[in-house]
Amino acid sequence: MIYSKREFTKVYQLAKAKREYFQLREEISHDKELKLEYFIEHINPNALIAVYLTDYFPENGIIKPTGYSLADLKLSNRQNKIVEKIGLKHLRMTIHFTLNFAVTSVVNQGQVFKWSTKYAILIPVKDFIERLICLTTIDSWIIGPLRLPTSAEILIPEKEYLKSPQQWQNLSGRAKLMPYSKDKTIQQAVALRIIEKGYSHIEGSDHGWRVDLTDFLQTSSRLSYEEKERLKNLCNQKGLVSWAKIFDQLQKEFGFTSIKHETSFWRDVEKLVDLVYSLIFAEETAILEMKLINMAKTLPSRLDLPSIPSLRRRLLIYSTKVKEELDSERYNNKEEKKALLNLMIELNRIERWLGSINKRIDKIPKEEQQNYTWKQFLKKENLI
Helix, strand or coil: CCCCHHHHHHHHHHHHHHHHHHHHHHHHHHHHHHCHHHHHHHCCHHHCEEEEEECCCCHHHEECCHHHCECCCCCCHHHHHHHHHHCCECCCCEEEEEECCCCCEEEECCEEEECCCCEEEEEEHHHCHHHEEECCCCCEEEECCEECCCCCEEEEEHHHHHHCHHHHHHHCCCCEEEEECCCCCHHHHHHHHHHHCCCCCCCEECCEECCCHHHHHHHCCCCCHHHHHHHHHHHHHHCCCCHHHHHHHHHHHHCCECCCHHHCHHHHHHHHHHHHHHHHCCCCHHHHCCEHHHHCCCCCCECCECCHHHHHHHHHHHHHHHHHHHHCCCCCCHHHHHHHHHHHHHHHHHHHHHHHHHHHHHCCCHHHHCCCEHHHHHHHCCCC
């Protein structure tokens, strides 16, 4: 069959229109998966984007836990030299993210602390999902450093970036740099970028997403009335009456733990090490006035003020527990294993340090220990 030029043009245009239609349909389908409105339907991580706020630029495109750095304990110069000499570290080996929003403040012991940092890192959850231990709106976390994927973006102050764009680009590894203007807070810059990337930005606090699931669907500007009704009915059919229920479902599908970091073993390790540091670099009167003999007892005289031997025992118990986790098949990623090995080494280092302090106490006669306060001993040993 021979087509005229007019007929050929018409066939070509129809084919082009059909091709564009299917391409558009695919784009719309992908776009829908990015929207939280359709989270109920898909129950997959495609609609989630992780946000990490920090004052430390991820050199070579790698985020590292604070446990890889020396402890910043706000001490005197003399004490800081001790920290450097021994190599004492904060033993947090976890990195924490919020989902689809940047936290603005946190409440700690009844006090509100504003959260403001220089940089923010955005990563689609699907691109590092195999590293996640726990997935929740307010505290999704991993163990060990994370090399940023090509889909990650680093938000950096525009003024800082323009001083040396190429240098910053070289430092960012595979991640993309996104400068933001000085008239925006880091939270505003994050919200804008989340929306620009096609994700849903959602208001959150240190308790998680603020908006109720039903209200979120009802007030969505993206949905027609029919779609709102369809999705609400779908929620009811599946028993997904809250975000928590949806995340429970997601956790089951992907095998995440539902254990919050605050109640995890890893947080217990951090608390123990913080207790050690607060005891040795003491500032509280109750600690400083303790008798030295009590600090040297095998069993502490008070539960809230443990002795040096009891702390050493707990450090060794935790080190053994970390070794068991390291030998298990639960943590198979190279960075996870490296982080756990570092954690075990650091726990043993702190235990040995306390052991050396214990020996110095033992050199003081028992009768003198009864008259010595902990403050006098710390001063004598140049620890405070």
